[in-house]
Amino acid sequence: xxxYLARRFVQMFLVALVAAICAYGMLYLVPGGPIDQLLAERQxxxxxxxxxxxxxxxxxxxxxxxYLPFRFTRWLIGWPAGPLPGGIGxxxxxxxxxxxxxxxxxxxxxxxxxxxxxxVPVTMADLEGRKVSRGIVFGDFGIxxxxxxxxxxxxxxxxxLPYTLYLMxxxxxxxxxxxxxxxxxxxxxQYSRFDYIMTTIAFIGASLPSFVFxxxxxxxxxxxxxxxxxxxxxxxxxxxxxxxTIPLIGTVQAGSFLDRFLRFLMPCxxxxxxxxxxxxxxxxGSMLEVLSLDYVRTARAKGVAERVVILKHALRNSLIPxxxxxAGILVALFSGxxxxxxxxxxxxxxxxxxxxxxxNDYNVVMALLIINVVLLLIGILITDILxxxxxxxxxxx
Amino acid sequence: MATSTTAVPLEEAAxxxxxxxxxxxxxxxxxxxxAMFCVGLLTALLLLSAxxxxxxxxxxxxxxxxxxxxxxxxxxxxxxxxxxxxxxxxRDYATRxxxxxxxxxxxxxxxxxxxxxxxxxxxxxxxYFGGWVDMAISRFLEIVATFPTLLLLLILSSxxxxxxxxxxxxAWGASFLAFLFAVSEREARIIFAVILVLAxxxxxxxxxxxxxxxxxxxxxxxxxxxxxxxxxxxxxxxRHVFPNALPPMIVDxxxxxxxTLVAESALSFLGFGIQDPTxxxxxxxxxxxxxxxxxxxxxxxxxxxxxxxSIAINYIGxxxxxxxxxxxxx
Numbered sequence: 001x002x003x004y005l006a007r008r009f010v011q012m013f014l015v016a017l018v019a020a021i022c023a024y025g026m027l028y029l030v031p032g033g034p035i036d037q038l039l040a041e042r043q044x045x046x047x048x049x050x051x052x053x054x055x056x057x058x059x060x061x062x063x064x065x066x067y068l069p070f071r072f073t074r075w076l077i078g079w080p081a082g083p084l085p086g087g088i089g090x091x092x093x094x095x096x097x098x099x100x101x102x103x104x105x106x107x108x109x110x111x112x113x114x115x116x117x118x119x120v121p122v123t124m125a126d127l128e129g130r131k132v133s134r135g136i137v138f139g140d141f142g143i144x145x146x147x148x149x150x151x152x153x154x155x156x157x158x159x160x161l162p163y164t165l166y167l168m169x170x171x172x173x174x175x176x177x178x179x180x181x182x183x184x185x186x187x188x189x190q191y192s193r194f195d196y197i198m199t200t201i202a203f204i205g206a207s208l209p210s211f212v213f214x215x216x217x218x219x220x221x222x223x224x225x226x227x228x229x230x231x232x233x234x235x236x237x238x239x240x241x242x243x244x245t246i247p248l249i250g251t252v253q254a255g256s257f258l259d260r261f262l263r264f265l266m267p268c269x270x271x272x273x274x275x276x277x278x279x280x281x282x283x284x285g286s287m288l289e290v291l292s293l294d295y296v297r298t299a300r301a302k303g304v305a306e307r308v309v310i311l312k313h314a315l316r317n318s319l320i321p322x323x324x325x326x327a328g329i330l331v332a333l334f335s336g337x338x339x340x341x342x343x344x345x346x347x348x349x350x351x352x353x354x355x356x357x358x359x360n361d362y363n364v365v366m367a368l369l370i371i372n373v374v375l376l377l378i379g380i381l382i383t384d385i386l387x388x389x390x391x392x393x394x395x396x397x
Numbered sequence: 398m399a400t401s402t403t404a405v406p407l408e409e410a411a412x413x414x415x416x417x418x419x420x421x422x423x424x425x426x427x428x429x430x431x432a433m434f435c436v437g438l439l440t441a442l443l444l445l446s447a448x449x450x451x452x453x454x455x456x457x458x459x460x461x462x463x464x465x466x467x468x469x470x471x472x473x474x475x476x477x478x479x480x481x482x483x484x485x486x487x488r489d490y491a492t493r494x495x496x497x498x499x500x501x502x503x504x505x506x507x508x509x510x511x512x513x514x515x516x517x518x519x520x521x522x523x524x525y526f527g528g529w530v531d532m533a534i535s536r537f538l539e540i541v542a543t544f545p546t547l548l549l550l551l552i553l554s555s556x557x558x559x560x561x562x563x564x565x566x567x568a569w570g571a572s573f574l575a576f577l578f579a580v581s582e583r584e585a586r587i588i589f590a591v592i593l594v595l596a597x598x599x600x601x602x603x604x605x606x607x608x609x610x611x612x613x614x615x616x617x618x619x620x621x622x623x624x625x626x627x628x629x630x631x632x633x634x635x636r637h638v639f640p641n642a643l644p645p646m647i648v649d650x651x652x653x654x655x656x657t658l659v660a661e662s663a664l665s666f667l668g669f670g671i672q673d674p675t676x677x678x679x680x681x682x683x684x685x686x687x688x689x690x691x692x693x694x695x696x697x698x699x700x701x702x703x704x705x706x707s708i709a710i711n712y713i714g715x716x717x718x719x720x721x722x723x724x725x726x727x
Contacts, residue, residue, distance in 0.1 A: 015540055015543055018540070019543075019544065023549075023552070026552065026553065026556060027552070027556070203711065203715075204708055207655060207659075207707050207708055207710075207711040208659075208703075208704065208707055208708070209659040209662055209663055209666075209703065209707070211662075211663060211666050211682070212682075212700050212703055212704060215682065215686060215689070215696050215700060216700070218689065219689060219693055219696060219697070222690075223689060223690055223693045224693065227693070235690075331545070335545070335548075338547055338548075338551075338667075339663055339666075339667070342667060343686070353548065353551075354551070354667060357551055357552060357555055357669065358555075358668065358669075365552065368548070369545065369548055369549075369552070372545040372548055373543065373544065373545060376543055376545060377543055380543065
């Protein structure tokens, strides 16, 4: 077991590293990026003309003046942060603050300026005194480049995490509590009217995109209900800004418990519905399989009460495959529901990812991606270990 | 009852001409009423989208700032009838919806076709040859399976869409896609970027399924016989293994089209997929969401085709699964 775990951890670390390198390269090798975004935003804000010095300062802050491999290691493990001990390598060039320019004069009189060489190099010694993250390996995700300028990404994630935990936790719990009984009942009364209706709903629920559900929910419970003068639900955000009046309920104070609760209902409902659609089918399928096994027939034959057969003999064993869903649940709990959070403007982690990607805040995007991969890997490991617990026939080697 | 043997005329008792495999499948599929109805629906959608440039009443991108947010059946200042109304720029909704069907369905089908082809070929190689080929492909599959697909889909798509010149598409490819989707060549590049991204993350399931199928098919005696008769690996793979492993792949393809359709809609809805002047169901819905409080019918119009296509494709997949299952009689 110890050997197995050690091997798995090494494997997980390698996969996470590969994912990190791929994602980092992907984001930074293409043109555009945070600097363009920032400059564009400044220009839109009507600021003065951007000077060479401005560009240099911004490049320095985003470490764009350091060559990609060094930028990557600084991001990954926080090295190099300055010259080596004893001042070795203080003059090694690891970046370029101002690229050299060469004028190319063509025979036809055209003049083109191309970048070549380096006018102002960045050396190891220049790195001293610069802010550097301790490296993502040690849990420091660097600073947010655009969204919260200069503040650590961790702060940004921490302000969003409670919203995601609270939304995902409640909806996952509700979904399990509802989906399991529905699945069991559908399987026990296979081809009954209940089963037929439930499988149809589950089928439609599982084949539809969540944003369509979200929009329909807003349309029905917010827009149409409000227009019809019925009690309605506020359509988005986690906390209101202004007080509002709802028929039959009265005035809701912004920020009160009732306000938060009303705003929570719709995203939670949509997520729960989608989960139930998937999971109840899953439970039904595995329950049907178990119910047709010999030991269930034996239990019935020796006169065990049907209730006990279903709840004790069949249900317990049918929930074993459910363990495989745990990895996904763990990830969902922390990384949230991208699409649903966006539709309902819920300030969780999923919404953060979309915002960060839209504004090219790559440190935030990378942090969330890495956290996601690591959580997924941990989830898969936990699933594999739990499998041996619930099914003793399986051994990890 | 022993005495109930009825006299049957000889001609009728004679064995029927043996039915081909596909004829049996088709006969079984036809019995699935709902699936047949869905085939009709989907065909209608496909025909409408194919005929979009012919039947669209207006120009696709022609704005009309005096006739914005017209209700369905509304008339603009010039008296032009807009069957489904107009959007936030006064562009005819019906026209855009027709073109969007072409882009959305076309993207979904093309991306799934590419993904399935890659998946089937890799799965076949892994399952048939085993050994290090299988090792390499399976490990790669495992790694891709641990990637958070939706996040990477969004990242890759947003990068490629921002840097459209980085998309590896030759000029003839761009003009072909432009023709296929009835869009300009620049738009075709963006669509191709999205197709690439979707295909890149879509093949793993197919490869795993195909590998499993091939593993079981290659143990059959007829494969051994073919090899004994001196058939080459290529011949065995394409003539014997492939057709026998095909049925589950057809179902997989159908469900894959739905998955890709939903994924593309989600990408475009969130603003990281196909971009605005090119209409897709997803980005039309994305824009409609901003205006749904004043104009509540707006999101319904692009949402409906997503709903219909998605449910129809799933029911067709369901029907095909039943029809292709050899364990079922009839």
